[in-house]
Amino acid sequence: MSLWSSDSNRPPRVAIVGGGPGGLFTAWHLERLAATPLSLTIFEATSRLGGKVCTASFTAADVRYEAGAAELYDYSPVGHDPLKDLVRQVGLPMVSLGGSVVFVAGRPIANLDDIVEAYGEEARRELTSFDIRARSGITPAEFYGSGSDHVADAAAGGRFAAMLDGISCRKARRYVDVMIHSDLATEVGETNCGYGLQNYLMNDPAYMRLYCIAGGNEQLMHAITARLAAQVRLGTVVTEVAGGPEETLRLCLRAGDNLQVEEFDVVILALPIDAFKRVRFAGTTLADAMRRHVEHHDHPAHYLRVSVLLDRPVPSLPGDDAYLMLDAFGGTCLYVESARDPCGSHGVLGWLLGGAAAVEMAVLSDEALVAAVLGSLPAPLAACRDHVVESRVHRWTGAVSALPGGWVRRPADLRHRPSPVHRGLFVVGDYLYDSTLNGVFDSAEHVADWVTAESLGARLSARATPFIKPTEASH
């Protein structure tokens, strides 16, 4: 029996709940893969599309900064990179991002020579040995395929802390901690081995590279939206999901003071895991399935983005890097935003705070947060403190998954269709993969493939038995 309506005269009705990257990527894939026209509707609770991919502007000067996702991962050195292909397809210019410097106790460490000079030969040996273990744990091909069912997570099990304990030199361990934490939304020791290793190996160009979109990452969201035929309903909150007749799904919607109920053949929930708690799932079977899904994936991790506008360009970082890593706040990444988007007479610095520090500091006022991050500036950039014109804080609490140690990833089909009974209900999210934009792109593609395959199956069976509707056949 098909999940599609027996009424073959109208196009299948598909609802995508969430207008973030997951929702937009899913709509993009669906419109390109579907063999028949779809009636596609995107529901977004806020007034903007793009979610965590957010490029904002200062008010004191028309200068952009990344308020959300800072970068995209380039897997093209290892294999096919569909997200990069999409960026290229929509004609957006890309800028490579590089950075090797880790400031530990005010001292820049950029390479093994610095390690030897600062911590001695023993630390170099230990770090090299850790690096060999890390690369043995995950090969570039495994790193590339992580999240798919056919690639075993060789090193996923266990806590990453156990692996880090192999580094006995306290200072060398601190260096690795800071390097990894600067791009991790949780504490280094608490995440699983696979995720920890991925965050270490992402510094190795043999595994991946970083890039961003010149002029702002949000341009990708705009470019996709402009190419979608889907109906977009902003400011519409989905309050309830329930099973309807003939395997349809019913959505209760609230737009301002208006409440309405609509029926769909397929509903795709492209929401952060935290948002599931605000949706009511009617019926015991559906509610139980969704509760289990949320329980399994609810490991919130947090980010804070603090950006400051300077009245003069930021001095070049040592080595002309686009970012550096600081040991402040347990390990934070400091981006020179002007390296990716030159802004003339101004400069922009952006901090990415993650993990416990992000939770603790999220409660601080914006002024206190800005003062704290400015205090963390290393000596080469210390003069920037006197040139701040404007500052912005964006709190992304619970925005990604911590992928904790011991957590076992479910098979891809089970991850994306939590209730086997409600076959028209799918979920898409970065938390189902590796909490990255590339991960959510893969998740969206998985669901779009599945939905279009079922749609094709329904069409083929309708052709085979043209005079018998599926509902009649079942009686």
Add this chain to the structure above:
Amino acid sequence: MIGRDIDEAGDDVVALAGLPADTSLRHIPLACGEHLLLLVVRCENESDGQLTTEAGLLTKTASDWVAAAPQPCGGLLPVVTVPLYGCHVAVTPGRAAVLGPPARLDGLAAAVIEFANREAELRQLERRCTDLLESLNDDAHHAFQFDTQSLGHRDMLAARFREAVAVRVQLALAAPTVHAAAVHPPTLASQLGERLRDRTRLVERHEFAIERAELAERFYEASGQRAADFGIARRQMGLEWAIVVLLVIQTVLLIIDILAGRAAT
């Protein structure tokens, strides 16, 4: 420590007058027959890895000296400057300057020499590709028509084919170093090597050179084929004429024989 070997012309000594006494200038012969003048300047850093003001001035003097290099290739490659974690490197064909703390200088100098060898070798191969493409322009008609007048060019075409193959071989041999994977964890020397490779677009230049050499190789291979076909055709034609002549002789003799027989009866 790198030894002092200032044996350059007087102009250089004047230009480098502001540099510290322990500055060394090395004359490095490169693998492809060119030479590199490598200036090694010792300077101290701030504790945060930044160059001191004095080091900044030294950097300018050294970079100006590098920029004043006579360009062996008509200024194809501008001066590439790399500020790198408390060190500073400026490179152009024929000249390079390395500034940094004493402990880092040997590694940096080795990376610059390695890069200069690769770059000079590639530049020479690029020149040979350009020469091949220029001669290809003159030889283009041989690819379509090869006649008796072209016979005099056959050895030259063969020589150019051999040259195209030789360039392809050299480019193939250079490929592993040009496309070498980034070292991880990096060393200062590996970071410098990677940056110099990126800034001078060594990988792309190598790929373009391969394409050009391929074009020349394909062309001269086709021309060679035409020349060989022409030679074979000429030999075949001679043989055919010989057969025709023999057949005519045989026919004449046969006729004489028949006529002689009739006369006898």
